[in-house]
Amino acid sequence: xxxxxxxxxxxxxxxxxxxxxxxxxxxxxxxxxxxxxxxxxxxxxxxxxxxxxxxxxxxxxxxxxxxxxxxxxxxxxxxxxxxxxxxxxxxxxxxxxxxxxxxxxxxxxxxxxxxxxxxxxxxxxxxxxxxxxxxxxxxxxxxxxxxxxxxxxxxxxxxxxxxxxxxxxxxxxxxxxxxxxxxxxxxxxxxxxxxxxxxxxxxxxxxxxxxxxxxxxxxxxxxxxxxxxxxxxxxxxxxxxxxxxxxxxxxxxxxxxxxxxxxxxxxxxxxx
Ligand SMILES: Cc1cc2nc3c(=O)[nH]c(=O)nc-3n(C[C@H](O)[C@H](O)[C@H](O)COP(=O)(O)OP(=O)(O)OC[C@H]3O[C@@H](n4cnc5c(N)ncnc54)[C@H](O)[C@@H]3O)c2cc1C
Ligand code: FES
Numbered sequence: 001x002x003x004x005x006x007x008x009x010x011x012x013x014x015x016x017x018x019x020x021x022x023x024x025x026x027x028x029x030x031x032x033x034x035x036x037x038x039x040x041x042x043x044x045x046x047x048x049x050x051x052x053x054x055x056x057x058x059x060x061x062x063x064x065x066x067x068x069x070x071x072x073x074x075x076x077x078x079x080x081x082x083x084x085x086x087x088x089x090x091x092x093x094x095x096x097x098x099x100x101x102x103x104x105x106x107x108x109x110x111x112x113x114x115x116x117x118x119x120x121x122x123x124x125x126x127x128x129x130x131x132x133x134x135x136x137x138x139x140x141x142x143x144x145x146x147x148x149x150x151x152x153x154x155x156x157x158x159x160x161x162x163x164x165x166x167x168x169x170x171x172x173x174x175x176x177x178x179x180x181x182x183x184x185x186x187x188x189x190x191x192x193x194x195x196x197x198x199x200x201x202x203x204x205x206x207x208x209x210x211x212x213x214x215x216x217x218x219x220x221x222x223x224x225x226x227x228x229x230x231x232x233x234x235x236x237x238x239x240x241x242x243x244x245x246x247x248x249x250x251x252x253x254x255x256x257x258x259x260x261x262x263x264x265x266x267x268x269x270x271x272x
Contacts (some may be wrong), residue, residue, distance in 0.1 A: 042090040
């Protein structure tokens with residue numbers, strides 16, 4: 001059940017490109033968060049909370065810790081970035097559904113654009129524990145935005161990086177890199193693990209800007225790869241009441257990102 005709480009800040013790390021990681025001491029009475037779920041974090045001088053995905057959850061000597069990773073884009077995230085060790089943060093969650101995993105699918109393709117790395121990193125840690133073969137695509141505008149490269153490299157069978165400034169990885173968009181990599185995989189169908197079951201063995205998880213997710217899904221769905229996306233929307237109540245976060249499915253059905261999402265089967269959102 002979603003719980004309102006105040007958690008203590010145990011670590012704050014400022015990355016380049018205005019990214020901040022906030023680690024909080026977790027209340028063991030609260031539900032254990034799953035990859036894809038988010039919390040509403042309330043900056044101290046704002047009325048509304050801000051939705052932030054769970055970036056990691058770990059235990060040290062049975063004590064739980066939760067980590068959030070966010071980019072400073074406005075008043076709320078700026079305010080959250082000023083928190084110091086020992087401060088308390090008001091928050092409620094975990095909210096929403098999570099990325100599904102499958103017993104019969106052991107190859108995962110993760111595609112993160114920019115701050116989409118936040119939930120997909122957490123997902124990668126869980127898939128790694130479940131011994132999935134991980135193919136991680138990670139694209140950013142500027143190379144200094146890249147986060148956790150070493151850890152991603154350790155967890156992934158293959159890590160593909162693209163930067164628009166071309167200083168690291170392949171210069172350009174992650175959508176182009178993804179498209180060419182998938183086409184290469186399919187052309188070497190026989191010896192590639194990814195498609196040993198006619199493409200049905202792989203599952204794809206995508207999080208990033210809308211246009212990037214749409215382009216990735218166009219490719220993955222055309223190869224019949226089961227694909228899940230994590231949608232962003234303006235979240236106010238976070239409990240399915242205000243209707244501020246609705247998105248329309250391909251069938252014309254209205255979904256609340258905060259309740260039925262934020263994770264959706266890509267076919268429900270992008271298939272025409
Ligand atoms: C389910 C969910 C999970 C999210 N997880 C993360 C995360 O893990 N890390 C992270 O950095 N961000 C995440 N976001 C986005 C984050 O919530 C917004 O960046 C934040 O609310 C902005 O608040 P602000 O007060 O700093 O900016 P504001 O002053 O409110 O807005 C600054 C700018 O950001 C835009 N903006 C505000 N809210 C959103 C939003 N929800 N989506 C897209 N643009 C927005 C505004 O249009 C404006 O241009 C998530 C959003 C959702 C819906
Ligand atoms: S944010 Fe209010 S219904 Fe989803």
